[in-house]
Amino acid sequence: xxxxxxxxxxxxxxxxxxxxxxxxxxxxxxxxxxxxxxxxxxxxxxxxxxxxxxxxxxxxxxxxxxxxxxxxxxxxxxxxxxxxxxxxxxxxxxxxxxxxxxxxxxxxxxxxxxxxxxxxxxxxxxxxxxxxxxxxxxxxxxxxxxxxxxxxxxxxxxxxxxxxxxxxxxxxxxxxxxxxxxxxxxxxxxxxxxxxxxxxxxxxxxxxxxxxxxxxxxxxxxxxxxxxxxxxxxxxxxxxxxxxxxxxxxxxxxxxxxxxxxxxxxxxxxxxxxxxxxxxxxxxxxxxxxxxxxxxxxxxxxxxxxxxxxxxxxxxxxxxxxxxxxxxxxxxxxxxxxxxxxxxxxxxxxxxxxxxxxxxxxxxxxxxxxxxxxxxxxxxxxxxxxxxxxxxxxxxxxxxxxxxxxxxxxxxxxxxxxxxxxxxxxxxxxxxxxxxxxxxxxxxxxxxxxxxxxxxxxxxxxxxxxxxxxxxxxxxxxxxxxxxxxxxxxxxxxxxxxxxxxxx
Ligand SMILES: [Zn+2]
Numbered sequence: 001x002x003x004x005x006x007x008x009x010x011x012x013x014x015x016x017x018x019x020x021x022x023x024x025x026x027x028x029x030x031x032x033x034x035x036x037x038x039x040x041x042x043x044x045x046x047x048x049x050x051x052x053x054x055x056x057x058x059x060x061x062x063x064x065x066x067x068x069x070x071x072x073x074x075x076x077x078x079x080x081x082x083x084x085x086x087x088x089x090x091x092x093x094x095x096x097x098x099x100x101x102x103x104x105x106x107x108x109x110x111x112x113x114x115x116x117x118x119x120x121x122x123x124x125x126x127x128x129x130x131x132x133x134x135x136x137x138x139x140x141x142x143x144x145x146x147x148x149x150x151x152x153x154x155x156x157x158x159x160x161x162x163x164x165x166x167x168x169x170x171x172x173x174x175x176x177x178x179x180x181x182x183x184x185x186x187x188x189x190x191x192x193x194x195x196x197x198x199x200x201x202x203x204x205x206x207x208x209x210x211x212x213x214x215x216x217x218x219x220x221x222x223x224x225x226x227x228x229x230x231x232x233x234x235x236x237x238x239x240x241x242x243x244x245x246x247x248x249x250x251x252x253x254x255x256x257x258x259x260x261x262x263x264x265x266x267x268x269x270x271x272x273x274x275x276x277x278x279x280x281x282x283x284x285x286x287x288x289x290x291x292x293x294x295x296x297x298x299x300x301x302x303x304x305x306x307x308x309x310x311x312x313x314x315x316x317x318x319x320x321x322x323x324x325x326x327x328x329x330x331x332x333x334x335x336x337x338x339x340x341x342x343x344x345x346x347x348x349x350x351x352x353x354x355x356x357x358x359x360x361x362x363x364x365x366x367x368x369x370x371x372x373x374x375x376x377x378x379x380x381x382x383x384x385x386x387x388x389x390x391x392x393x394x395x396x397x398x399x400x401x402x403x404x405x406x407x408x409x410x411x412x413x414x415x416x417x418x419x420x421x422x423x424x425x426x427x428x429x430x431x432x433x434x435x436x437x438x439x440x441x442x443x444x445x446x447x448x449x450x451x452x453x454x455x456x457x458x459x460x461x462x463x464x465x466x467x468x469x470x471x472x473x474x475x476x477x478x479x480x481x482x483x484x485x486x487x488x489x490x491x492x493x494x495x496x497x498x499x500x501x502x503x504x
Contacts, residue, residue, distance in 0.1 A: 008041060010027065018466055087134075138172040197492070199473040270284055321360070364402055
């Protein structure tokens with residue numbers, strides 16, 4: 001694929017004609033023309049896996065991701081307290097980045113916050129660090145039974161340490177007041193404006209609680225959404241069934257699928273593995289079994305929803321791929337059904353065969369690799385050879401769409417492309433399992449071609465953009481021509497959505 005320079009004529013939200021010439025991008029829409037010298041046009045960049053409202057809350061919430069110890073987290077919270085109701089909340093702690101790498105503990109929080117409930121979410125969203133007040137409100141003590149798929153971490157004498165993993169987080173989280181609709185609308189807007197400034201024209205909202213869909217629909221009716229949002233509704237506990245939502249497109253917002261989880265995350269050892277963890281006796285946890293995933297997906301597919309399922313560990317990925325191929329072979333998924341494997345972080349070679357099915361789409365967040373490689377080495381040891389299997393997926397005929405899992409990671413797509421192409425972990429210089437790197441063209445394809453091919457039938461890039469929706473990302477560089485090391489420095493000059501220009 002080649003970036004485009006020349007004239008682009010837009011009518012009624014579609015590109016109707018183009019003419020190539022070197023030097024600039026000239027956009028003509030409703031009689032107005034705008035020229036961008038030394039710029040190149042690309043089909044609109046898509047982040048295929050993110051959490052819009054969570055990004056909005058991150059932009060305003062207490063951020064613990066830069067803290068290098070548990071004490072620093074507390075000090076930072078004292079300087080920048082953020083409350084929801086009476087609860088002190090924050091996110092982003094990562095004990096792997098702490099100087100002494102100790103597991104967090106409630107004692108420190110109790111010392112500074114004896115009377116205020118505290119709830120700090122880990123960077124991957126799969127663990128919470130809370131204090132005694134929070135445990136007391138939730139009624140958690142040494143006798144509390146762990147929920148399925150969750151862990152209440154306990155010390156040697158059996159007392160909760162204040163760390164809750166996966167489903168155990170809900171025991172406390174349900175007591176924290178939710179945002180009201182107006183707060184939510186503000187968060188969504190601040191997130192969308194930020195996403196647009198990185199050249200993103202479309203994002204896929206994963207695990208949208210149906211309670212929150214109304215805020216998106218209202219903003220969309222007010223014509224305020226600057227980016228397109230395709231949402232996958234929370235479905236793990238059949239949440240979607242209590243509402244009347246069906247697959248539907250509004251203006252820039254659409255509801256198109258359901259989201260399930262098969263396991264947790266690697267960092268908190270919640271990812272379900274075939275072998276034991278390299279650094280623990282556990283094999284992680286499955287959050288759903290094969291017949292449950294089959295039946296839940298079937299119910300969604302019959303209503304016309306697409307399916308997206310989270311899988312990190314090789315065992316979880318295997319289960320999802322097997323279940324998807326059964327849904328296809330039994331004719332429950334039709335030719336238009338999209339069955340997405342979210343994260344696909346470790347896939348055993350023998351499971352790559354399922355990728356021959358065209359309905360199966362692999363949704364990858366390349367930045368996870370360069371951010372988590374040192375942790376993955378500890379957790380997986382030799383089995384790292386199955387981790388972040390990008391080239392293997394492509395070579396097996398799999399189709400990749402790229403995302404970032406924002407706000408867990410940066411939604412800057414150029415960091416993602418850099419990760420795809422170089423696989424050099426942050427603060428390191430060597431490439432991590434370099435055989436799994438993919439080319440710039442393949443990486444671009446995952447951001448700005450494959451997602452359109454799947455969702456926009458008029459899309460045909462080889463036709464010089466003609467026919468596609470008028471969503472474009474205009475960059476200051478010809479992506480294929482500069483030094484690989486500079487990829488992450490690329491800037492989006494203009495983001496075009498439905499022919500509307502947003503200069504960055
Ligand atoms: Zn996610």
